[in-house]
Amino acid sequence: MTYLIPLIPLLPLAGFVVTGLLGRQMGRESHQIAVWAVAASWAVAMVVAFAALAHGFGIGDGAGITLWNWIPALGFKAEMGFYVDALTGCLLIVVTTIGMLVHIYSIGYMAHDPGKWRFFAYLNLFMFSMLLLVLADNFLLVFAGWELVGLCSYLLIGFWYPRRSAAVAAKKAFLVNRIGDMGFALAIMAIWTQLGTLNMQAVFKLVEGGGLSSTWIAVVALLLFCGAVGKSAQFPLHVWLPDAMEGPTPVSALIHAATMVNAGVYLVARCNPIFGAAPGVMVVVAAIGIFTAVLAASIAFTQTDIKRVLAYSTISQLGYMFAALGVGAWTAAIFHLMSHGFFKGLLFLGSGSVIHAVGDEQDMRKMGGLARKIPITYVTMLIGSVAIAGVPPLAGFFSKDEILGGAFKSGFLWVWAIGFVVAGMTAFYMFRLMGMTFWGPSHVDPEVEQHIHESPTTMTRPLILLAIPAAALGLLIGFPPESGLLHQWLAPVFEATIAAGGRTEAAYSFFGIDGGLAIVTTGLVAIAIIAAWRLFGVDMPAIGLHAEPRPDQVREVSARRGLDFLYRGSAAKWWFDDLNNLLFVVWGGRLAGAVWWFDRVVIDGTVNGVGTVTTQAGLRLRRVQTGHVQNYALGIAIGLIAMALGYFLIAVR
Amino acid sequence: MPIGDSIPLIGIRWDDVLFVALAATLLVSALLVVTLRDIIRCGLALIASFASLAGIYVLLGNPLVAATQVLVYIGAISVLVLFAIMLTQTKNAPARLVFQTQTLAAAVAAVVIAVVITATVLATTWPSAGQRLWTSTTDVAHLLFHDYVLPFEVVSVLLTAAVIGGVYLARREISKDGENR
C-alpha cells in the first residue's frame, strides 16, 4: 500500500514536466495531460486517504515510506520520505478533490487564453508542491513544498503579468510570504540544533519525551506559527491575500482559498505536540486567529469587488481555524478546514462563473438580478453561502459550531464571544454579496446584459460536484457532533496532545451547553441574514421570500454617528495597506535612500578615491619614466650615494 | 752617477714628485675626456689618462699590470673607441649640445661621490704595510696559471663570446639582393 504514496505527488509532477515542455505544441489540447495526471493522482490519493482514515495502517500510526537519503551531509540528514496518517488523509481529500475539480473547471475558464498550457503547467506544479508539503515526513521537505507552493502562488497571481496590478500583487504576495517563511526556516534551524533531527515523528517523540526545554519549545512554536501566519494570511501578514485575487479565478479558488492557505493550519495541527507543550503560544495563536477573523470580516462588509469579499471571508475563516487550534480544538480546526475548503472553493468558482457571465466585471455594484440568468451558478453559490453562513444542517454549521463550542468549553470565553459575533458578520456579508449579485434590479451594462449566459458544462459540473460536500459534509463526517466520523479518524493524531494538556472537556450535550450555544449562534445568524435581506434584497419565490434592496437605508445606516467611522475604516481595509506603504515603502524608501547615499558617497567614494589617487599619482609619476637611460643612471647614482653615505655614517664614524 | 731617492736641496722624494705629476695628468686628462666638446679630442685625452695610469701602476711596483694597461687600453680599446667615433661622427654633431639637461645634478652627484669616497678612505684604518711591495711577475704567472686557471679560461671564453657578439651586432645587415643597407 505504501508504495502508492509517492505516486500521488509524482503524477502531477510528471504532468507539469510534460505540459511545461510540450504544452505550447499541444495547442488547444494542452490541458489534457495535466487534467488526467491530477485525476489519476486523485484516484490514488482517495485509496491512500481512506486507508489512512480507516486506520488501515494501524491505529494511531501512519505509514511512512523513505525513497532515498535526500541530503546526506556530515552529521546532517534529510530524507526524501513521505508519511501518511489520518491528518494527512483529510488534507489529501481536500487538496486532490478540489484540485481536480478546479482543473476541470479551468478547461472552460481558460479555454480562450493563449497561455493556457502555461496555466495548466503551473497548476500541476502547484498540485505537486502542495502534496509534497502535506505528505513530507520531515521539516525540510515540508519547507521545500512550502516554498514551492509560494512560488506557484507567485507565478499564478502574476499569470497575466502584462497587467501591472497583477505583477505588483504577485510581488507583494511573494515578499509578504517571505517574512513568514523566514520564521519557518529559523524554526527548522532551531529544531536541528536542539534535537539533531528533522524527521517529524522523531521530533514529536523527543518533544513528548521532554527532550526540549520549555523555552525552546515556545521559541520553536512561535517561529513555526510565524511561518503559518505568512502562508495562511493572518494578521499582520494578511495584506497579500486580497491582492492575490488578481490571478485567474480558478487560482483564487484552488490556491488562495481551498488549499495553499490551509498550509499554515495544517502545519500547526501537524506540530500539535510542539504547540500543545507551549500553552503560552497557544494563547497567541488563538488571539491572532480570532482577531484576524473579526478584522477581515469587518473589511468584507464594505468591499464591492466580489472576489475581494470572498478573499476577506477566507482570511476570516482561516482566523477561525487558528482560533480553534489555539484553544485546543484541533479536530474542529481540521473539520472547518475541510468544510471551508469545499464551500469556499465552490464560492470562488461560482464567482468566477458570475464574472465570466457579465463580461469580466468584478464590481458587485454593476451586477444584480442574475439569479434567473445563470441558475446553476446561482443555486450552487446559494448553497455555498448558506454553508459558510452556518445555517444548519450544512457543513459550515457543524464545523463552526464545534469551534465555538470548543472555545467556550475550554474556558476561552473571549474567543467564543468574538467568534460568536464573527459568525453573525459572516452571514451578513455573504448575503450582502448574494443580494447585490443575484437579487434585486440589474445594474449590468445593458450591452453586456444581452450576452449573459450560463457557463459551459466543464465549469458548472465542478460547481455541482462541490456543492454536494459543501452541503452534506457536515452531516457526513461531523454528525453526531464531536463524535462523528472525523473525530474517530483524527482522535489518534491529537489524543496524546489533548491528554498531555490535562484538560478534560465535558462530553457533547445537545440538551445542555452545546445545544444552547448552537441555538444562540443560529439565532444570531438568522438575524444577520434577515438584516442583509432587508438592506440588500432577496428574491426566492420558491419559498416565498421577496424584499427589494434599500440602498438609501444602507447609506443612512453607514452614515449614522459612530457607525460612519467603522464604515470608512472597513472600506479602507483599516488602512493596513496605507500603513505598510508608509512604514515600508515611504520610510523604508527613505532609509534605503539614506543607505544608498552613504554607499554612494562614503563607500563608493572611498573606493573611487583610492582609484583616483592611484590614477592621478600614476599620471604624475609617469613623468619619472622618461625612457632616457641617463636619467635612470642618475637614479642609480643617487642610490649609490645614499648607500655609501649610510655606510659612512653608521660604520665608519 | 746614480740618482738619489730625493731631490737634492729640497728633500722631496722623486717618487712623490712622480706621483703628483702622474696623478695630476690623470685627473686633468680624465676631466678633459668628460668635458671636451670635440669627441675626437676626448678620445685622445682618454689615451693620455690611460698612459698616466700605467705610470702609476709602475709607481705601485706592478710592471706587468702597467704593461697590460698599455697594451690593452692604449693599444686596443682606445683604437676601438677612435674607430667608433669616426664611424658615428656626423658633421653637425660638435655644434650640438654636449651635455644632458641633468648636467648640474650629475655634477653634484659626482662631487658628493668624490667627497664620500675621500671621507670614507680617510676615516678608515687600512691594514696597510706602510710601504710599497714589489709584485714579482713570476709569482703572478704561477698564481694565474695554477690557482686562477679556471677564471683565466672563463675569461678567454668571455672574450671569444665578446668578439663574436661584437661582430654580430656591428655587422651591416645584408638584404636579400646583396645590397648594403
Place this chain on the structure above:
Amino acid sequence: MSGSLDSYLVLSGLLFAIGTFGFLARRNAISMLMSIELMLNAVNLTVVAFGAFVPALKTHAAVIALLVIAVAAAEATVGLALVMAIYRNRKTPLVDEYDSMSE
C-alpha cells in the same frame, strides 16, 4: 705621499667621480662608454693599490687586475658594437634621442 695607500685610494675615488659625471652628463653614447672606461680604470687602480700595500693581497691583486682588464676589453667591444648598431638604426649617437623606452 706616494708611500701612502690613502693617496692612491683618494685618487681612484676622484677618477671614479669624474667617470660618473661623464656617464651621467654626456649626450654622446661613445662619451658614455669612455666614461665607463674611466670608472673601470679607477676600480682597477684601487685593486692594484691594495695589492701594493696589503701583504695578504700581494700577488692576487695583480691577477684580479689582469682579469678586470680582460673583462673591460670584452665590455668595450660589445658596448661599441651596440652603439654602432643603434647608430645605424637611429642615425644619431645622442643617447637622449633614444626615446623608444618612454611611454
